[in-house]
Amino acid sequence: MTLVAAGYSRAAMAVRLSPRPGLTIGLTRDGQPVRSLTSAVFAQLRAEILSCHLKPGEKLLIAGLARRFAVSLSAVREALSRLAAEDLVQAEDQRGFRVSPVSIGRLRDITKARIDIEALALRRAIELGGADWLAGIRAAYRELEATPLPQPGDAGARFEAWRTLHRRFHFALVSACASPWLLRFRDTLYEQSERYRFLAHGVRPRAVGAEHATIARAVCDRDVDAAVRALSDHLALTAEIIVESRWGFE
Amino acid sequence: MTLVAAGYSRAAMAVRLSPRPGLTIGLTRDGQPVRSLTSAVFAQLRAEILSCHLKPGEKLLIAGLARRFAVSLSAVREALSRLAAEDLVQAEDQRGFRVSPVSIGRLRDITKARIDIEALALRRAIELGGADWLAGIRAAYRELEATPLPQPGDAGARFEAWRTLHRRFHFALVSACASPWLLRFRDTLYEQSERYRFLAHGVRPRAVGAEHATIARAVCDRDVDAAVRALSDHLALTAEIIVESRWGFE
DNA sequence: CACAAGCAGAAAATCGATTTTCGATGACAA
DNA sequence: TTGTCATCGAAAATCGATTTTCTGCTTGTG
Numbered sequence: 001m002t003l004v005a006a007g008y009s010r011a012a013m014a015v016r017l018s019p020r021p022g023l024t025i026g027l028t029r030d031g032q033p034v035r036s037l038t039s040a041v042f043a044q045l046r047a048e049i050l051s052c053h054l055k056p057g058e059k060l061l062i063a064g065l066a067r068r069f070a071v072s073l074s075a076v077r078e079a080l081s082r083l084a085a086e087d088l089v090q091a092e093d094q095r096g097f098r099v100s101p102v103s104i105g106r107l108r109d110i111t112k113a114r115i116d117i118e119a120l121a122l123r124r125a126i127e128l129g130g131a132d133w134l135a136g137i138r139a140a141y142r143e144l145e146a147t148p149l150p151q152p153g154d155a156g157a158r159f160e161a162w163r164t165l166h167r168r169f170h171f172a173l174v175s176a177c178a179s180p181w182l183l184r185f186r187d188t189l190y191e192q193s194e195r196y197r198f199l200a201h202g203v204r205p206r207a208v209g210a211e212h213a214t215i216a217r218a219v220c221d222r223d224v225d226a227a228v229r230a231l232s233d234h235l236a237l238t239a240e241i242i243v244e245s246r247w248g249f250e
Numbered sequence: 251m252t253l254v255a256a257g258y259s260r261a262a263m264a265v266r267l268s269p270r271p272g273l274t275i276g277l278t279r280d281g282q283p284v285r286s287l288t289s290a291v292f293a294q295l296r297a298e299i300l301s302c303h304l305k306p307g308e309k310l311l312i313a314g315l316a317r318r319f320a321v322s323l324s325a326v327r328e329a330l331s332r333l334a335a336e337d338l339v340q341a342e343d344q345r346g347f348r349v350s351p352v353s354i355g356r357l358r359d360i361t362k363a364r365i366d367i368e369a370l371a372l373r374r375a376i377e378l379g380g381a382d383w384l385a386g387i388r389a390a391y392r393e394l395e396a397t398p399l400p401q402p403g404d405a406g407a408r409f410e411a412w413r414t415l416h417r418r419f420h421f422a423l424v425s426a427c428a429s430p431w432l433l434r435f436r437d438t439l440y441e442q443s444e445r446y447r448f449l450a451h452g453v454r455p456r457a458v459g460a461e462h463a464t465i466a467r468a469v470c471d472r473d474v475d476a477a478v479r480a481l482s483d484h485l486a487l488t489a490e491i492i493v494e495s496r497w498g499f500e
Numbered sequence: 501c502a503c504a505a506g507c508a509g510a511a512a513a514t515c516g517a518t519t520t521t522c523g524a525t526g527a528c529a530a
Numbered sequence: 531t532t533g534t535c536a537t538c539g540a541a542a543a544t545c546g547a548t549t550t551t552c553t554g555c556t557t558g559t560g
Contacts, residue, residue: 037544061511072546074543096511109430110431286512311541324514327542343543510551511550524538525539527534
């Protein structure tokens, strides 16, 4: 029966994915459930890199990861290849993989490019977005506001919760931009900066809420220039704070 | 001895790479020689997709490709994963890979995003570029001019030669932009449009040379607005022609 | 001492056998 | 007829054994 068969498939996948230590069944970035071991490994590694659990520059031993996740070498290799494509890890033929390094220079580049590209996307979104888009922004903003900013030393879950809402708010702003490619690039850069954001988390008090409010207000007023300016300032300030913090790697 | 050992390595790699039918030792995009089978397969597939030898939408059977290149399944899988990251192929868990489809909508998106991003990069390049940069542009322009535009029906090699120079000219324009991320995104989009360019090659006579000249002149005059305008027009016109051509896939 | 060559263990890359999933086809009941 | 469900070959995914390459250490030499 299809239902039972499908049920069985899901169950089988759960059986295959879940009992592996350190591997949790998650969702891909487009909200699809993970349907293969490789994707699960990919997601797990990605999360660990973004949260700097795997440190910038760290060598990634394929055999070690395979043992840790209880999967085969190929699964790990493929996951690493995919991460390399987003520049979260770097690959060199015959020499394996390592977590992409971080540096002030890279952060500056990411930030500048991000400001430019977010601006492009935001302009288009303001031009094209309808009432539902604005409603989405307001909802995302309210949710974000309602969630306490995680304090340094907070448990991972608390941090994750805020992080998800923050991501969602920023995505809501540009979601009406109607250009898959711009959104994709924006997403790549957002992800890149997430790692840096983590490194400098909580080093300096800051009125993030007010900044978000300014952006949201300008967008809702459809004031393109003010919105772009507010967003740019927001991103630039984040980068500044991170640079100031002089984090532990480099 | 180190030297002999190194020589031996290279020879061994050549032995391993070259006798495979349909697989040629090439260079990676950063000019490094290909040092692994996987990279060779990646490069080969990429070339075949860009030249539409592998048709948009076509299913890519892993086993078939592995047989064709005389390599293992894993090598092909990994190559395909990498291609998926650039959106030259699409992957779906448990369902394999296919060449990314083409469509008017996608072309429009690629073109719009490309115009925006090339403009960003060009502005920065004009701002930062020195004499060597200008010299590079002039050299690339002269070389491109000296090469006859390939006619429809021309041999692949002729086509490839022009294509390489064209790529090099456009890259020269923005090469001084000093932002790895912008350049990377630009490159991705250039590559994407190459496939479309191929589909509509030669459908309508056009003064490409003059367009390139206009761009080069404005850039050499450091006239930012004129340069950006000329480049945008150039890209937009290309897209228009392709759309007009109503190519055979969709 | 500085430097080349040789060697051994570690790690990456490759392979093809095995397992799992997909998808088309046909049987059967409502 | 229409919609389920079982079946079966094809294709994808996974695995771990094998081969190749790298890397650090040791030894020998000028």
